[in-house]
Amino acid sequence: MIGRLCIVGVGLIGGSLALALRRAGAVGEVVGTSRNEAHLRRAVELGVIDRYELASERAVEGADVVVLAVPLGAMTAVCRALRPGLGEEAVLTDVGSAKASVVASVEAAFGGLPSGFVPAHPIAGTERSGVEAAFPELFVHRRVILTPLESSSPVACQTVRGMWEQTGALVEETSVEHHDLVLAATSHLPHMLAFGLVDSLARLGDHDEIFRYAAGGFRDFTRIASSDPVMWRDVCLANREALLAMIARYQIDLRLIEEAIERSDGETLLEIFNRAKQARDGLYSEE
Amino acid sequence: MIGRLCIVGVGLIGGSLALALRRAGAVGEVVGTSRNEAHLRRAVELGVIDRYELASERAVEGADVVVLAVPLGAMTAVCRALRPGLGEEAVLTDVGSAKASVVASVEAAFGGLPSGFVPAHPIAGTERSGVEAAFPELFVHRRVILTPLESSSPVACQTVRGMWEQTGALVEETSVEHHDLVLAATSHLPHMLAFGLVDSLARLGDHDEIFRYAAGGFRDFTRIASSDPVMWRDVCLANREALLAMIARYQIDLRLIEEAIERSDGETLLEIFNRAKQARDGLYSEE
Numbered sequence: 001m002i003g004r005l006c007i008v009g010v011g012l013i014g015g016s017l018a019l020a021l022r023r024a025g026a027v028g029e030v031v032g033t034s035r036n037e038a039h040l041r042r043a044v045e046l047g048v049i050d051r052y053e054l055a056s057e058r059a060v061e062g063a064d065v066v067v068l069a070v071p072l073g074a075m076t077a078v079c080r081a082l083r084p085g086l087g088e089e090a091v092l093t094d095v096g097s098a099k100a101s102v103v104a105s106v107e108a109a110f111g112g113l114p115s116g117f118v119p120a121h122p123i124a125g126t127e128r129s130g131v132e133a134a135f136p137e138l139f140v141h142r143r144v145i146l147t148p149l150e151s152s153s154p155v156a157c158q159t160v161r162g163m164w165e166q167t168g169a170l171v172e173e174t175s176v177e178h179h180d181l182v183l184a185a186t187s188h189l190p191h192m193l194a195f196g197l198v199d200s201l202a203r204l205g206d207h208d209e210i211f212r213y214a215a216g217g218f219r220d221f222t223r224i225a226s227s228d229p230v231m232w233r234d235v236c237l238a239n240r241e242a243l244l245a246m247i248a249r250y251q252i253d254l255r256l257i258e259e260a261i262e263r264s265d266g267e268t269l270l271e272i273f274n275r276a277k278q279a280r281d282g283l284y285s286e287e
Numbered sequence: 288m289i290g291r292l293c294i295v296g297v298g299l300i301g302g303s304l305a306l307a308l309r310r311a312g313a314v315g316e317v318v319g320t321s322r323n324e325a326h327l328r329r330a331v332e333l334g335v336i337d338r339y340e341l342a343s344e345r346a347v348e349g350a351d352v353v354v355l356a357v358p359l360g361a362m363t364a365v366c367r368a369l370r371p372g373l374g375e376e377a378v379l380t381d382v383g384s385a386k387a388s389v390v391a392s393v394e395a396a397f398g399g400l401p402s403g404f405v406p407a408h409p410i411a412g413t414e415r416s417g418v419e420a421a422f423p424e425l426f427v428h429r430r431v432i433l434t435p436l437e438s439s440s441p442v443a444c445q446t447v448r449g450m451w452e453q454t455g456a457l458v459e460e461t462s463v464e465h466h467d468l469v470l471a472a473t474s475h476l477p478h479m480l481a482f483g484l485v486d487s488l489a490r491l492g493d494h495d496e497i498f499r500y501a502a503g504g505f506r507d508f509t510r511i512a513s514s515d516p517v518m519w520r521d522v523c524l525a526n527r528e529a530l531l532a533m534i535a536r537y538q539i540d541l542r543l544i545e546e547a548i549e550r551s552d553g554e555t556l557l558e559i560f561n562r563a564k565q566a567r568d569g570l571y572s573e574e
Contacts, residue, residue, distance in 0.1 A: 073553070123502045143500065179500075185488055186501040190508045192544050193480050195563040200540040201472055202566035211570050213430065214473040215410045217511040221477045224504040225567045229560035236548050236556050247545050251538070253487040257479050258534050261527055266360070266520045273516035276482040279489035280512045283498050 002163060003028045006063035008056055008078055010034055010043040012125060013095045014069030015134030018048050020167035023136045033059035033082075034070075043131045057085035065159060068094035072101050073234035079109030091156045092117045093163075097183060097231075099147045099176040101238030113151035118160040121145045121179065122169060123187075127226040140168035147176045184242035188235055189250060192243070194225040195232070289450060290315045293350035295343055295365055297321055297330040299412060300382045301356030302421030305335050307454035310423045320346035320369075321357075330418045344372030352446060355381035359388050360521035366396030378443045379404045380450075384470060384518075386434045386463040388525030400438035405447040408432045408466065409456060410474075414513035427455035434463045471529035475522055476537060479530070481512040482519070 005021065007014040010032040021027040032049035033056045034040050040052035053059035060066050060082045070078050075096065086092065092114060096102045099119045107113055124142035126133060144164040148157045164171050174182075201210055236243060260268040292308065294301040297319040308314040319336035320343045321327050327339035340346035347353050347369045357365050362383065373379065379401060383389045386406045394400055411429035413420065431451040435444045451458050461469075488497055523530060547555040 123500060125502065125504070127504070142502070145500065182497050182500045185491065185497050186505050190484060190505055192541070193484065194508060195560050196541045196544050197477060197480065197537065198563040198567050199559050200537050202562055204472065207566070210469050210472050211566070213410060213432065213469045214570070215412065215429070217412070217414070217514075218473050218477055219571060220507040220510050221481060222567050222570075223507050225563045226571075227504075227560075227564070229557055229564055232560050233553050233556040237551055237553055240548055240551065244545065244548055247541070247548070250484065250487050251541065251545075254479070254483045254534070254538065257483050257523075258531065258538075261523050261531055261534070264524055264527065266524055269520040269523050270516055272486050273482050273514075273519050275489055276485040276512045277514070277516055279494070279498070280485050280509050283501070283509075284506060284513075 001026060001028070002065050002159075004031065004063045005029070006031045006033065006060045006066045007049065008033050008059070008066060008068050008082065009070035009074075010039060010049060010052075010131050011069060012129050012131070012133045012138075013122065014067060015043060015046075015048045015131040016136060016138035017067060017069070017095070017122075017167065019134055019136035020139055021163065022047075024166045026163070026166035031059050031063065039131055046131060046134075048131055048134060056082040060085045060087075060090065062087065063090055065091045065093065065163060068092070068096070068102070071231045071234040072096050072098060072105075072238040073230075075102055075105035076108050079106055083109055090116055091159045093120045093160045095120065095122055096238070097121060097187065097235050098239035099179050103149065103176060113149055115151055115153040116156045117149070118152045118156050119147045119149070119176065120160055120164065121147070121183070122164065124169075127223050129228040129231070137168070139164070142169050144169040144171045145179055146171060146173045147179050148173060149176070180239050180242045181245075184239055184246045188239055188243045189246040191224050191227060191232055192236075192247060193250075194222050198222050198225040288313060288315070289352050289446075291318065291350045292316070293318045293320065293347045293353045294336065295320050295346070295353060295355050295369065296357035296361075297326060297336060297339075297418050298356060299416050299418070299420045299425075300409060301354060302330060302333075302335045302418040303423065303425035304354060304356070304382070304409075304454065306421055306423035307426055308450065309334075311453040313450070313453035318346050318350065326418055333418060333421075335418055335421060343369040347372045347374075347377065349374065350377055352378045352380065352450060355379070355383070355389070358518045358521040359383050359385060359392075359525040360517075362389055362392035363395050366393055370396055377403055378446045380407045380447045382407060382409055383525070384408060384474065384522050385526035386466050390436065390463060400436055402438055402440040403443045404436070405439045405443050406434045406436070406463065407447055407451065408434070408470070409451065411456075412514075414510050416515040416518070424455070426451070429456050431456040431458045432466055433458060433460045434466050435460060436463070467526050467529045468532075471526055471533045475526055475530045476533040478511050478514060478519055479523075479534060480537075481509050485509050485512040
């Protein structure tokens with residue numbers, strides 16, 4: 001049970017976490033903070049938070065757990081702002097899609113890593129954003145990856161783990177580096193491919209005509225291109241090295257397909273498509 | 288009303304067409320043919336076809352409409368085989384994802400273009416294949432693109448149009464060249480990107496670990512990588528020129544994203560992501 005929870009950035013993820021914990025009876029009071037007062041008012045109306053403070057250093061006062069749920073690019077400034085109000089015993093965690101950059105932000109803002117800080121990443125979300133899109137079941141059966149640091153206290157780790165377990169999530173642990181590489185492959189790279197495709201087609205001359213012929217596969221394939229542009233800009237910059245490595249790797253593999261088409265090499269194409277289908281079918285055998 | 292319909296290749300598309308027309312009461316008898324007798328027997332059991340013939344020249348005998356629903360790579364051989372049985376007045380159409388190659392196949396097999404031949408492409412499908420996956424609603428509100436040729440008789444065009452309208456589809460017409468270019472952009476290219484991504488990740492060392500961290504976005508994004516490998520190999524070879532042009536274009540656009548990440552150019556990334564999100568949201572505003 002968390003006595004007072006502070007959500008910094010009450011959007012899809014922060015809002016859904018608050019709703020899930022409230023529904024589970026796992027939290028006393030939820031305080032929200034954000035730069036945008038209209039969003040905070042809406043969050044109160046929707047029953048996501050109990051109250052809000054515009055000044056984050058006031059919002060975190062007396063909080064047992066503080067969850068940073070702002071875009072990665074805002075992390076350092078947000079940590080600097082809330083630092084004066086953060087209690088000695090408070091647990092600090094985040095929901096960022098890239099972990100090394102959050103660790104760097106916290107370190108820069110605090111001049112070191114507080115023992116209460118435990119980085120975390122719920123692998124959940126939709127292409128929607130904002131508190132209106134929040135719902136309490138978002139994390140059910142989803143993985144939440146904790147990347148505890150050497151500086152993280154066991155008590156803080158246990159608190160963060162317990163919090164996420166209350167939402168119905170499956171909690172795992174790995175290292176910051178491993179997390180960032182794997183997420184670059186399974187999430188950041190696919191987002192680049194989808195954003196890139198839709199933008200590429202949108203800039204074709206007769207794009208209305210082109211999109212009109214799109215089938216269901218296109219709709220599914222491009223869904224992630226409706227994701228929040230600011231969040232994704234920040235992910236790109238925050239996980240730059242790992243993402244660049246994955247893009248480079250992918251370009252080589254796409255070239256293999258291209259070259260096989262160029263030389264009308266059906267055997268190689270069939271081999272690639274079979275391997276991909278087998279991997280995909282194995283992943284989601286229930287579909 | 289079609290007296291006798293012959294479906295050549297009773298898989299997802301051919302089977303669903305038969306089911307849709309039967310449900311609409313728009314067909315008398317449905318005869319199936321295929322290389323695989325077990326599939327044909329299953330199609331009879333499922334009520335998709337009334338009867339089958341293994342020899343396609345016998346299957347098309349007396350048929351008012353013959354629908355070619357085999358992979359593009361099999362088209363020429365299939366047309367050669369059925370040609371002796373095809374009636375003078377029979378309407379011949381297909382469901383291929385690339386039209387120029389089907390036209391070339393028919394021309395090669397018949398030594399010219401029969402006036403009863405009208406190429407068509409229902410833009411519908413799922414990542415599944417085979418007659419077991421067929422269902423009568425597959426084409427409801429989906430587009431079917433006819434690409435009538437100079438050689439196509441108005442009566443044949445009207446028959447093919449009427450047939451597809453009975454399935455609930457929205458029928459449109461365009462040229463073979465335009466169809467192939469647009470489909471390369473909205474369907475063939477996305478399939479290459481998805482097959483390429485899944486194969487790329489599957490060949491990483493710890494791919495079980497990697498896939499385990501995949502979120503819902505990955506599932507949607509990669510759904511089309513479960514599509515039929517043989518069909519897609521054939522599409523690549525059949526629509527080679529248009530697809531290569533689209534892959535080349537896409538690589539340039541992906542390079543723009545890569546370069547923006549390399550120089551940490553958040554402004555350009557935000558611009559690309561915003562443009563993509565706006566285009567995608569505009570397409571599927573009801574989501």
